[in-house]
Amino acid sequence: MKNAPDKRERLTDAAAVLIHRQGFAHTTLADIAVASNVALGSVYYYFKTKDDVAKAILNRRQSEISQTLEEIDQLPDSRKRLEALVNIWVSDRDIDARYGCPIGSLCYELAKGRGPLSSEASEPFRTLLAWCEKQFRLLGKSKQKAAAFALHMVASLQGISLIANALGEPDTILSEAKFLSDWLRNV
Amino acid sequence: MKNAPDKRERLTDAAAVLIHRQGFAHTTLADIAVASNVALGSVYYYFKTKDDVAKAILNRRQSEISQTLEEIDQLPDSRKRLEALVNIWVSDRDIDARYGCPIGSLCYELAKGRGPLSSEASEPFRTLLAWCEKQFRLLGKSKQKAAAFALHMVASLQGISLIANALGEPDTILSEAKFLSDWLRNV
DNA sequence: GTCTATATGGAGATAGAC
DNA sequence: GTCTATCTCCATATAGAC
Known part of the structure; x- marks a missing residue:
């Protein structure tokens, strides 16, 4: 069940902005987690790998x-x-x-x-x-x-x-x- | 004194090719060292940091x-x-x-x-x-x-x-x- | 000047409690 | 679903013998 069905969206939002500014290589999943108010470990519930974040963007x-x-x-x-x-x-x-x-x-x-x-x-x-x-x-x-x-x-x-x-x-x-x-x- | 005055050139050559192909982020100094037939440690005799390699290119x-x-x-x-x-x-x-x-x-x-x-x-x-x-x-x-x-x-x-x-x-x-x-x- | 060995830090990814 | 803690790898950079 999804208490926060939009969390993946929020993560993608933050990732899009950060990666635009800093580039893919210099943006860490920790950066994205912080900007989204999500724990680092939780990111992996929505994205299997960092490359998957790029695909989402x-x-x-x-x-x-x-x-x-x-x-x-x-x-x-x-x-x-x-x-x-x-x-x-x-x-x-x-x-x-x-x-x-x-x-x-x-x-x-x-x-x-x-x-x-x-x-x-x-x-x-x-x-x-x-x-x-x-x-x-x-x-x-x-x-x-x-x-x-x-x-x-x-x-x-x-x-x-x-x-x-x-x-x-x-x-x-x-x-x-x-x-x-x-x-x-x-x- | 420089026994190999062109070694910096050789390193820059290899770095230019590798970084063009793989990008700056995915190219390691070890890659460049190997491609130039130079020991990893020696790279730092010619370039203080990796960014200096970029400048040279x-x-x-x-x-x-x-x-x-x-x-x-x-x-x-x-x-x-x-x-x-x-x-x-x-x-x-x-x-x-x-x-x-x-x-x-x-x-x-x-x-x-x-x-x-x-x-x-x-x-x-x-x-x-x-x-x-x-x-x-x-x-x-x-x-x-x-x-x-x-x-x-x-x-x-x-x-x-x-x-x-x-x-x-x-x-x-x-x-x-x-x-x-x-x-x-x-x- | 050149090498080998190693210290150091950071980032992706996982484990497992809650 | 969400968190904290941690594992593990790997790349930059340094130390120090030769």
């Missing part, structure tokens, strides 16, 4: 993206929808400059020295790419063009997060967002 | 970039020079898809849970950005435009390395390179 990110894209899908114009995606990066520029993109930085870290975690890690990107591709298709682009444009879009956003983080300059995200918006208007 | 990357850009600078046309930069990513697409960009992935990892290592980490990017900006200036762009274009260029290359790595698909780099080359022709 990845799934969480996947859900967040799907939900965000659904909201954006309410906009009537696909060009506006793509711009809305760019504007998310604008809104998050301070936190992204400090800690990197929550998805990109985690995927990059988890990809190292590790075998089978790639599927979970690639899923958020596949979702994002498929959605962008659809928008470009709606703008009349060929399947090939749409795929290339989607790739360019997501790569630019991921890349600028990395650069902004390396330089510690949120304004670089502003600059790139402006560039992408201009591009979208003429595409 | 960052400096190494910085040198590599400077050298590469100098070579590219031999080309007579700045548009061709920018394309040459893109083509480096094409050449390295298999290794980048497997392990990520040697610079970007390392910077992203080192940025987490760490204070003063940022200066070394940002230097390669500053060099790359300044060089690209110069090329766009030579193409007649305003200072502002040139800076924005340089940012877009480097972000795209970094981002596509991350995506290619997450998806395990080198061909995405090919696609993005084609996109950037087209863009450069019309810019």
Whole structure:
């Protein structure tokens, strides 16, 4: 029976924040336990291993993206929808400059020295790419063009997060967002 | 006196390769020592701490970039020079898809849970950005435009390395390179 | 300068009472 | 389900002979 059915959620919440800020390697299960007001030993009731925590976060990110894209899908114009995606990066520029993109930085870290975690890690990107591709298709682009444009879009956003983080300059995200918006208007 | 004046170089060589493949966190000094045919204890004669190894690699990357850009600078046309930069990513697409960009992935990892290592980490990017900006200036762009274009260029290359790595698909780099080359022709 | 041996601390994971 | 206490491993770093 579950007296605290949301405890796994709370743990995942805390883990997502801490791991975004400190990275997966530097975040201990003790850190997560403390931040969640849970005893260290209890963590293992909800997660068999530390890698399982990473999986939970990845799934969480996947859900967040799907939900965000659904909201954006309410906009009537696909060009506006793509711009809305760019504007998310604008809104998050301070936190992204400090800690990197929550998805990109985690995927990059988890990809190292590790075998089978790639599927979970690639899923958020596949979702994002498929959605962008659809928008470009709606703008009349060929399947090939749409795929290339989607790739360019997501790569630019991921890349600028990395650069902004390396330089510690949120304004670089502003600059790139402006560039992408201009591009979208003429595409 | 140094009987093996290049031993520090050998250690840095091995460390650069191993850390690119396995990440900084998962690469032990013992790994590096073995790969260099050096006793573990001897590593500390050349590097005070593990972080010092990271610094050495960052400096190494910085040198590599400077050298590469100098070579590219031999080309007579700045548009061709920018394309040459893109083509480096094409050449390295298999290794980048497997392990990520040697610079970007390392910077992203080192940025987490760490204070003063940022200066070394940002230097390669500053060099790359300044060089690209110069090329766009030579193409007649305003200072502002040139800076924005340089940012877009480097972000795209970094981002596509991350995506290619997450998806395990080198061909995405090919696609993005084609996109950037087209863009450069019309810019 | 180079080595072997070892100290030290930290983090993942488990045991078992409640 | 939740806790405290603890096991165990492993990686950084040091000591000190050669």
